[in-house]
Amino acid sequence: MYEDKYENFFLNITAGRARFAEFAGYTRTALLAPGLPPELAALAQPVEAALAAFVAGVASRTTGAGAAQGGTRTEDAAWAAIKAFVKSTDVTLIQPAFYQDPAALLAYYPDKQSGLTQAPKKLRLPRLMAYVQALQTYNKAIATKAGPAAAALLAQYQAATADKDQAQSSVQDAIASLDPSRQALCAQLWEVHTTGLYVYRATPRRAAALFNYTLLPKNRPVAKPTNA
Secondary structure, three states: OOHHHHOOHHHHOOOOHHHHHHHHHHHHHHOOOOOOOHHHHOOHHHHHHHHHHHHHHHOOOOOHHHHHHHHHHHHHHHHHHHHHHHHHHHHHHHHHHOOOOHHHHHHOOOOHHHHHHOOOHHHHHHHHHHHHHHHHHOOHHHHHHHHHHHHHHHHHHHHHHHOOOOOHHHHHHHHHHOOHHHHHHHHHHHHHHHHHHHHOOOOHHHHHHHOOHHHOOOOOOOOOOOOO
């Protein structure tokens, strides 16, 4: 009866992608409020990155004969989100961490930052994979804050480039069955939820101000299947 209180309920929200992005955007903005406890303020960048990856997926919907062109647009939209993430992560996490050790930047940018963000299409994926691996392994603090969002962006880009000639129904089925960017965004929202409850444990209602549930449809979350 009570076990579900400890599970990430954001995964069960049935809102459409655009509506869910708006919902997460409210939380992203709330985390930028001045005077917020540092434990919550530190979550602004990871939420921003996960939201960017998710929003890139919103642009991935294609229709009719435009499926092939839509695939190209999807790839470009996903790469635009990656470039924004790389620049934001560099300014907020990487540069401050290695201010006195610029040689360490080679772990993230062996071909300079422009070698990643401006890479030709045939080199984008291998360079992105190397960058994500560095984010996840080289520095623990950076890995914690940026690793999940980076992995989501990588999955999003891989999906966008996997098969540009897929029919729309196949694309939509893949999105419906497994969307790494939505899962990553839900994970970040859950982190905000649990951190907010901890920070405001004496007055837990204050944690509710980090979310605007009125933006979500009034239908109940999808019920989880039960074993007979």
